[in-house]
Amino acid sequence: MTDISQASDVFTAGADALAEARRHQRIQQRRARISAIMRYAILFGVGLVMLYPLIWLVGASFKTNAEIFANPGFIPREPTTEGYVQGWETSTPYTFGRFFWNSFLIILPKTIGTAISCTMVAYGFARFDFPLKKLLFSSVIAILLLPNVVTRIPQYILFRELGWLDSFLPLWVPSAMAGDAFFVFMLVQFLRAIPDDMEQAARVDGCNSWQTLLFVVVPMLAPALISVCLFQFMWTMNDFLGPLIYISSVDKYPVSLALKLSIDTTEAFEWNRILAMSVLTITPALAVFFMAQKYFIEGISAGGIKG
Amino acid sequence: MTRKRALGLIYLSPYIIGLMAFTAIPFIASFYLSFTDYNLMRSPKWTGLENYIKLFTSDRTFRRSLSVTLLYVFLTVPLKLAFALFIAYILNYKLRCINLFRTAFYVPSILGGSIAIAVLWRYIFATEGLVNMVLAWFGIEPVNWFGDPTNALFTITLLRCWQFGSAMVIFLAALQSIDKSLYEAAAIDGASKLRSFVFITIPLITPVIFFNLIMQMVQAFQEFNGPYIITQGGPLKSTYLLPLYIYDEAFKRFDMGYASAIAWVLFLIIMALTLVAFWSSKKWVFYAGDKRS
The missing domain is CATH 1.10.3720.10 (MetI-like)
Incomplete structure (x- = not known):
């Protein structure tokens, strides 16, 4: 009898440990996922802040002079190649x-x-x-x-x-x-x-x-x-x-x-x-x-x- | 063997001539000129220590310029390196599109000293420029980025920090060479991410930190394009870095002797700080075995 109860103790202890390990694994997985999402968020945010000035530059070069300091967006409202044509000529x-x-x-x-x-x-x-x-x-x-x-x-x-x-x-x-x-x-x-x-x-x-x-x-x-x-x-x-x-x-x-x-x-x-x-x-x-x-x-x- | 010896020197001949003509002799000449009065019209006139005495006693522009330069370097270098290391650390993970991100972060460094970028900076930090337009969305009052002496230097600093790409690529290469099992061992011992970063990552990449520190410092002391295009050294000389002052003295006023003296002061400061870095590196730079250098 004692053997059986001992065995069942061992068994329940093993099952508990297994459940604990699974829970731990789940927490770790969730952590890893959150940390991956955070990394992507930071990289994406930093990338956007870094590259947006360049993107804006390209967009702004097709804007009219009035629009450059009025529109923070990339797409010009009235696209014009005036800047290129006149800039190319120089003074x-x-x-x-x-x-x-x-x-x-x-x-x-x-x-x-x-x-x-x-x-x-x-x-x-x-x-x-x-x-x-x-x-x-x-x-x-x-x-x-x-x-x-x-x-x-x-x-x-x-x-x-x-x-x-x-x-x-x-x-x-x-x-x-x-x-x-x-x-x-x-x-x-x-x-x-x-x-x-x-x-x-x-x-x-x-x-x-x-x-x-x-x-x-x-x-x-x-x-x-x-x-x-x-x-x-x-x-x-x-x-x-x-x-x-x-x-x-x-x-x-x-x-x-x-x-x-x-x-x-x-x-x-x-x-x-x-x-x-x-x-x-x-x-x-x-x-x-x-x-x-x-x-x-x-x-x-x-x-x-x-x- | 003797033939081979001579051959080596023949291959080196362009370098040796160039070294003499464009570096060694100009280096000595510049030291000599710093003790003279020379305006290109008459031959240099020896004036002893006069240039240096004038610099340190009566030249207020120099004093201003020197303090602005030191402030600029001590702001730019740590900020840029910390940011580069932070991004490299995030990138050094099994992420998809890591190459895409690496390329994106490197683009500003490619354009580096380009005048076009300084021009862009002038536009986006203008009073009605892009940055203030974006700040307005968050209800922040427009900032006078260039008109205010305290802000102007900071805006130039931002331009250089924006170009953290090359320092980042070097950090990333170093991070990738660290043996992953070290982190696993630390994790088993219950070390947190922060602890393993401070006690494993940092010590192992000290050689690269040291390299980046020296290179960025030498470069920051010689910053010219940014302030020259964006602020012309103003307002109130708050961005009048020493290279601008040297340029004005040498190539606008043609006071070659005085300009050489300023250049030598700048050179000695860079040398002193480099030597301090080298000397102190024995205490904090860690070279592991023979695999890494």
Whole structure:
């Protein structure tokens, strides 16, 4: 008899424990669901607050001037392309097309120069031994942290002496000399993670180091190089201080300066022109980002980045 | 071997020339210029410590600008990092559409320093702009975002905090690399979410916090586009950050010597704070083994 009562005790205790465990599980599930809902709510709320200004910008660029400061909504009541048409003309003898072309003329050589020089330098750091290597590599880190503000004035004086003011050279040349330490650093990190077996094999097959670089290393570096080019494109597109200091004639203005000029010269109530040109100014960067976002996110996670 | 040694230096040659011409020599030259009077017309005239004495004794603009800059940096950096970490923490969970959210939060950083964004800021924070229109729905009186000296700096700070995306992506990568079993062990021991965040998450991501802190600080000290476009340093110089002052002295008044002295003061402040961060990092940054760095 005692055995049976003991067994039933054990049994009821087991059933209680099971019920307790189930209840616990239900509570946990409910908690997990509430916490998931909270997370989505926060993310969605923050996302809306963050992106709405940009969405509003696009909508507002199609509004009439009277509506911009009266309607917080996205959809214009009387859509008009007046802002784009008049903004494109600008108050200068040139259209915005000219300024986009200037931006392109700055970006293209600068990006190509960056890609070539940084690849060479990163290859040198990652695959060769030479005197002062440690010191030189520390200088890369030092440049990474060095505030530009301290070298800007002598650089200006230097370019002035060289007669480069009001040309694109001050914007091109420092980058084409692997001056953007961040890219060098990123490529060196990338190269160090790749074993050099393939390069050894190429060497044995009679390639010299330049051929190895061009036919073996560059293809392997391709994803990192794409990141480099994309970042350089975006930064140059957004760069304002560089052109502000070095470019003085309007016919050489890139879009960033042209936009500032149109704020200064447009009459006080022609808001939609400025907003329309702002939309055009950010479009290339956004388009590139959405086409190649994988490379951006990888680039930042790999090297850490400003911005 | 000797051939190989020379080869390495040949590959580095563009960098070495660039380092000399555009960084090392300008760096020294700027130090020299800070002790001179130089307006580009006549050759630099040595004036000893005069620029620095003037800066710290009689230049009220400098004093104002310096305090505004420090305030801006101490507001922007912690706010931006805390927000970036908060969002990264929420994203680091098995959520659907995590990539979508990550992309959405990163978009403002992409547009970063673009003039168009500063222009947008001018419009949405205008007295009759979007922000005040939305506030009116909640019955809040319109705020004078740019006209009031106390608000103006805060509005510029918001612009930078809005661009928390890149710091967030770095935090998220660090959070994702944390071993999940640590949290499970802590949960079994009865630790709450908050406790495991403070005692597991934070210590493990200190290297990334440190990295973000340095990068954001160096960058914040050099903020130029935002105040230049949005407020032109006003009202009452309440957003007149040191880079704006340096720009005006150097490229508007062409007082290169004086501008160099300001630049050097700014540089030394950044250096000092970076060194303090590095020195203190031995106490609070945790590098676990050899897997993480």
